Amino acid sequence: MYKLLKLIFIFLLAMNTKIAYAELSSGFGEYLYGPDTSETKACEYAQNKAKSMAISAVLGESVSNEQLLNCKETGNSNSSNQCEYNSITWSLIEGDIKSISNLVVKNEKRSGATACVVTLSADVILPAKKPDTNFQIKAKINQIVYRTGDDFTIEIESTVPSYFVIFNWLPDDNDQINRVLLKNAGEISDSDILKKNTKGIYSFKQTFSATWSKEYLPDKKMHDEWIVVIVTKKPYKWLNSYDQENFKAMLREIPIDERRIKRMGYQLSK
16 A cells, blocks of 8 residues: 555656746736727737736836847837837737636726736746756857848857747738748758867858848738748757747747747838
């Protein structure tokens, strides 16, 4: 009987190590909209903002001010709003919510517009590990506004030997996240290696040509796009493209102390 109880205890202990623990967090979001946006869509945006706030409060991450500033520097206010929403959307890719409760949705009249206002409580799943503070990366692009055909330069640095993959996120193209191939088109391979430079830093630099997506509507002259750089301690196999849910699932399979992610927003015009 003692042996049986011991086996049951060990089994339950093993199961508990797989349980995803969550922390309750509150979120608030609002979205101003006019006749060109439906109430349903506006409230979806507002709810995503509230979820993002709840995730940020628990994980200690927030929308990068630098990314938002880049979008606002273009002088296009409508694009700035969309860029902010895309940033919020990305936070939902990186974070994970177990359940939502106390959801309240209401509309409030504002000067010249209506605001959908959302409050909620969210059980945010806590990561099993913490990021490795010795594993740091830098990534940058050479501009924040490109015209089709412009030189598009990406630079990456890492403090430790690591591998990297680059994706191009196109929110206006069915939210596709497409891999930037550094080798033969269509090839699916391991992550590329960051090579050690003369300063002892593991780095990569390459120039591409800014390309207009074939799926973009001809009447729109400018689109918000993002470069997503993923640096990992081990090589991983990647597909050429993902939708948001599959991309999120892939990221969650990589331990948080073995990966670093940098995303950079920019605008592309014809």
